[in-house]
Amino acid sequence: MMIKTIAWKNNTVVLLDQKALPLTERYITCRNYQQVISAIKDLTVRGAPAIGVAAAMGAALGAGKLSALPSEKFRRKFFVICAEIAESRPTARNLFWALERMKKCLDYAINSGKNNLVQELVSEAKHICAEDIAINRKMGKNGSALIAAGDNILTHCNAGALATAGYGTALGVLRAAREQGKKVHVYVDETRPVLQGARLTAWELTKEKIPATLITDNMAGFLMQQGKIDKIIVGADRIAANGDTANKIGTYSLAVLAKEHGIPLYVAAPLSTIDTAIKTGAAIPIEERSSTEVSHWRGVPIAPPKIKVYNPAFDITPARYITAIITEKGILKKPYLKSIRSLWKDQSAR
Numbered sequence: 131m132m133i134k135t136i137a138w139k140n141n142t143v144v145l146l147d148q149k150a151l152p153l154t155e156r157y158i159t160c161r162n163y164q165q166v167i168s169a170i171k172d173l174t175v176r177g178a179p180a181i182g183v184a185a186a187m188g189a190a191l192g193a194g195k196l197s198a199l200p201s202e203k204f205r206r207k208f209f210v211i212c213a214e215i216a217e218s219r220p221t222a223r224n225l226f227w228a229l230e231r232m233k234k235c236l237d238y239a240i241n242s243g244k245n246n247l248v249q250e251l252v253s254e255a256k257h258i259c260a261e262d263i264a265i266n267r268k269m270g271k272n273g274s275a276l277i278a279a280g281d282n283i284l285t286h287c288n289a290g291a292l293a294t295a296g297y298g299t300a301l302g303v304l305r306a307a308r309e310q311g312k313k314v315h316v317y318v319d320e321t322r323p324v325l326q327g328a329r330l331t332a333w334e335l336t337k338e339k340i341p342a343t344l345i346t347d348n349m350a351g352f353l354m355q356q357g358k359i360d361k362i363i364v365g366a367d368r369i370a371a372n373g374d375t376a377n378k379i380g381t382y383s384l385a386v387l388a389k390e391h392g393i394p395l396y397v398a399a400p401l402s403t404i405d406t407a408i409k410t411g412a413a414i415p416i417e418e419r420s421s422t423e424v425s426h427w428r429g430v431p432i433a434p435p436k437i438k439v440y441n442p443a444f445d446i447t448p449a450r451y452i453t454a455i456i457t458e459k460g461i462l463k464k465p466y467l468k469s470i471r472s473l474w475k476d477q478s479a480r
């Protein structure tokens with residue numbers, strides 16, 4: 131069974147509304163790029179790879195309105211639309227990567243004299259979507275080598291099918307392990323403040339009958355001390371050239387605890403999440419989200435109205451805490467600067 135997060139359908143973008151999960155399974159239809167921007171901002175669609183796919187499809191929707199323009203003007207307006215979509219969230223590398231790819235696609239189409247630019251952009255967006263699932267499957271296969279039958283694995287946030295076009299990154303590794311007949315059990319961090327773990331990861335795992343136990347974030351250290359966790363696997367929003375990784379707030383705390391307890395921590399992410407232009411995690415932009423995500427739950431206050439709130443959505447896990455980075459091209463080991471660089475050289479040689 132494949133969870134469908136995002137699809138291009140009759141010149142619209144159809145998104146599984148992740149805000150409504152796990153209570154309601156409903157889809158929303160975006161008919162213009164502004165609606166896609168809102169959906170990215172309000173977490174209807176979230177998770178770095180899914181944001182990238184949504185951005186590409188949003189750009190293709192925007193292009194649809196430019197079809198009557200001469201190519202120069204089409205290009206100018208399309209680049210403005212891409213810049214607007216790029217403002218939707220700051221941390222996930224895949225957002226910017228996907229938009230760059232759409233712009234390159236347009237330039238190529240113009241330079242090679244294609245007469246239907248919109249069609250070229252729609253098919254590129256669909257291609258990015260299909261490619262994401264294929265990449266996740268490869269990543270899953272590579273990462274499953276690190277998983278042993280009977281493992282108890284802790285995960286944080288949702289790096290599953292919902293965070294991608296399908297199959298997932300961190301959860302993709304667990305899906306692949308299960309497809310190979312390895313039985314695993316997953317501890318799911320609820321992941322405050324927006325509860326992507328409790329609402330989304332728990333939903334995905336339950337739906338696919340993968341044994342899972344939900345815990346609150348502050349229980350993770352105690353479970354490690356009790357010897358209940360064999361491995362930790364998480365996704366990533368952006369990975370710097372040295373391997374420092376931005377992921378959902380709370381990942382850093384897990385990584386420090388993991389080191390103390392000698393538990394391996396793996397990051398599973400596609401190459402499109404790696405930002406080689408950024409040297410270290412210190413330069414990764416960290417999104418700060420609305421204070422109401424912390425002070426309220428579904429509109430109901432859970433804190434006194436005048437309390438000050440700080441709500442960074444991500445944190446940086448220094449590369450030294452990361453045992454390995456699982457990608458579609460293989461498993462990267464320390465020193466990441468070297469392994470990422472050689473992977474990149476390999477890529478651009480193709």
Ligand code: MRU
Binds near residue numbers: 176286298365367379
């Ligand atoms: O704020 P979110 O829900 O978009 O944050 C998502 C995460 O932090 C995920 O772990 C990350 O994007 C990897 S998803 C494969």
